[in-house]
Amino acid sequence: MNNVFVVADNITSPVGNTAAENFGQLVKGNSGVKQHHDGAKSASPFYASLFAADQFIANDIYTKFEQLLIASVTDALKNCDINAADPKTVLIVSTTKGNISMLETAGDDPDLKERIALHTSAKLLAENFGFVNQPLIVSHACISGLVAMITGLRLLQTGQYENAVVVGADVITRFVLSGFQSFQAISSAPCKPFDATRDGINLGEGAATVILSANPKYANHIKLVGGSISNDANHISGPSKTGEELFFAIDAALKSAGIKPEEIDFISAHGTATAYNDEMEAKAINLAGMQQIPINSLKGYYGHTLGASGLIEAIIAINSLEQNTIIPTKGFHELGVTQPINVAAQLIETPLTSCLKTASGFGGCNAAIVLTK
Amino acid sequence: MQLYYIDNTRYWLSALSLLLLASNKAFYNKTNLADNLHITSYSTINNNTVYSNGDAVFENSGVDTGAFLLAAYQFLEIKYPKFYKMDGLSKLGLLASEVLLKDHSVGEQYRENEVGIVLTNANASLDADIKYFEGAKTVASPALFVYTLPNIVIGEISIKNKFKGENAFFVFEQFDAAFVHRYVSYLLNNNILQACICGWVDLLQDDYKAVLYLVEKNEHKTSIPFTADNMNNIYLFNKI
Known part of the structure; x- marks a missing residue:
């Protein structure tokens, strides 16, 4: 099967508008999470990483969600020679809630069903850049971004396409915030992944793009070498009690990459900072025998960006490999999971060659990918 | 000469x-390993009728979607109380999967992570989104919010059958048999899965359609070749 390389990337977030800008801010310890008083989203103040009110305003053609997708893909394409209109190039879009805010703003519109549909957004995006193939859309809860990357990997490995532009975005609306609030899942302070005092998530907005290619001329780029997806078959809104199924995904991703657990230099975890998620992840990491390997969560910088999170965090991992720098877990002070794991609390500068990135989500889904130099 | x-x-x-x-x-x-993959069984739920391998097995016309799904659940004698708390999309997908698996106990034949689910639809979870949104105007319900993701139907089928393998949910304007065929073939041909439930599960208010296929590497007496053409014919005409 073909090797698959990461040709270009972008992160468009409250932290910055390019991948380099985002990585630079994280190295400095800067976060997009802050307290918001916004009655339109929530009656009570809440912590989240949100764009300023004057950024990505919906116009007659594109919603905020679609403008985020466009901004992210535009920057990623600018940084490489991949042609969107090439018949060998496919567009893959990842999101959980897309244009859901239209229920609030356009609820009476008879065309709502069509306009709110994810395939409408994908079509607008494809037309904007001149993609000729039908775009693919992944909507698979909080692992969407990694499922989109794994889909791109498989299509390129088998020669179905040569290049894949994989983009994800989500916007934080009253709909999403009220839902997580109803689950009592939102922290009343900046989130603390894996910490003893963690008490829930912060939400975040953002978009991210990775451009993948099987063209050997990019052989000196970071490689996406493996990926796997599993299901807990346990509960639709709570993670596995054993972590066994996330371990299945980690194990299968490593095997598909031909890499042993001990060859991984760092792990980019999901680390939402809920009691149950972080505990489950710690168990899975121990089942994989990877508890000594430095592990981080980036939710303290971005909040949980839902369908964009897998992509944003994978791109930071890619930049970490390139810069030989592991980003510390913002908000973490004292280990608060029952199994030992090596949470990166400080910036680590050390030679890095390979990374495991994981994610888990509602519906009991888990995903893992492996990136190498 | x-x-x-x-x-x-x-x-x-x-x-x-x-x-x-x-x-x-x-x-x-x-x-070409794709030639060695088989559709073991298929099911369709549409127009107030449940079909198993092309044959109508239950019909209940003149009632709304909710009442029809409940009547089908009772007819199929599934006895799974979790059904009642599910949203429409999950009910539809679960019923179609029960018809599909009725005579094929894949859960016993394979290890739990050798069976997976790949589903697609056009309206994602919009039906559940609207219900949650309307309810949240007074009080936001976590029981409704959890269904505002299309992959929850995969989670429900996985829980019922203890399937722990690869799963993915894709959104298409229309059923794309060629893509599903390619994606599922990759999973089976690379030994990631031994069996996969795949197809289309879409529900928005009173418009709904589920067409599922059980695809296996193993061939059974009634198996038909796993091809995009066969998938399309079953999707469109309920026969190959």
């Missing part, structure tokens, strides 16, 4: 090319 020689050469060349073609065909059949 010269003429004969030429004709002779031409004869041998054409014979050789025929032979090459034949051996190529054999080679192709041997190596």
Whole structure:
């Protein structure tokens, strides 16, 4: 099967508008999470990483969600020679809630069903850049971004396409915030992944793009070498009690990459900072025998960006490999999971060659990918 | 003589090319693993009717979607109380999967992470989104919010059957048999899965349609070849 390389990337977030800008801010310890008083989203103040009110305003053609997708893909394409209109190039879009805010703003519109549909957004995006193939859309809860990357990997490995532009975005609306609030899942302070005092998530907005290619001329780029997806078959809104199924995904991703657990230099975890998620992840990491390997969560910088999170965090991992720098877990002070794991609390500068990135989500889904130099 | 020689050469060349073609065909059949995948069973739920392998097994016309799904649940004697708290999309998908698996206990044949689910639809979870949104105007319900993701139907089928393998949810304007065929073939041909439930599960208010296929590497007496054409014919005409 073909090797698959990461040709270009972008992160468009409250932290910055390019991948380099985002990585630079994280190295400095800067976060997009802050307290918001916004009655339109929530009656009570809440912590989240949100764009300023004057950024990505919906116009007659594109919603905020679609403008985020466009901004992210535009920057990623600018940084490489991949042609969107090439018949060998496919567009893959990842999101959980897309244009859901239209229920609030356009609820009476008879065309709502069509306009709110994810395939409408994908079509607008494809037309904007001149993609000729039908775009693919992944909507698979909080692992969407990694499922989109794994889909791109498989299509390129088998020669179905040569290049894949994989983009994800989500916007934080009253709909999403009220839902997580109803689950009592939102922290009343900046989130603390894996910490003893963690008490829930912060939400975040953002978009991210990775451009993948099987063209050997990019052989000196970071490689996406493996990926796997599993299901807990346990509960639709709570993670596995054993972590066994996330371990299945980690194990299968490593095997598909031909890499042993001990060859991984760092792990980019999901680390939402809920009691149950972080505990489950710690168990899975121990089942994989990877508890000594430095592990981080980036939710303290971005909040949980839902369908964009897998992509944003994978791109930071890619930049970490390139810069030989592991980003510390913002908000973490004292280990608060029952199994030992090596949470990166400080910036680590050390030679890095390979990374495991994981994610888990509602519906009991888990995903893992492996990136190498 | 010269003429004969030429004709002779031409004869041998054409014979050789025929032979090459034949051996190529054999080679192709041997190596194209997609040819060795099979649709074990298929099910459709549409227009207030439940079909199993093309045959109508239950019909209840003149009632709304909710009442129809409940009547189908009772008819199929599934006895799974979690059904009642599910949203419409999950009910539809679960019922279609029950019909599909009725005579095929894949959960017993394979290890739990060898069975997976790949589903697609057009309206994602919009039906559940609207219900949650309307309810949240007074009080936001976590029981409704959890269904505002299309992959929850995969989670429900996985929980019911203890399927822990690969799963993915894709959104398409229309059913794309070619994509689903390619994606599922990759999973089976690379030994990521031994069996996969795949297809289309879409529900928005009173418009709904589920067409599911059970795809296996193992062949059964009633198996039909797993091809995009067969998937399309089943999707459109309920037969191959």
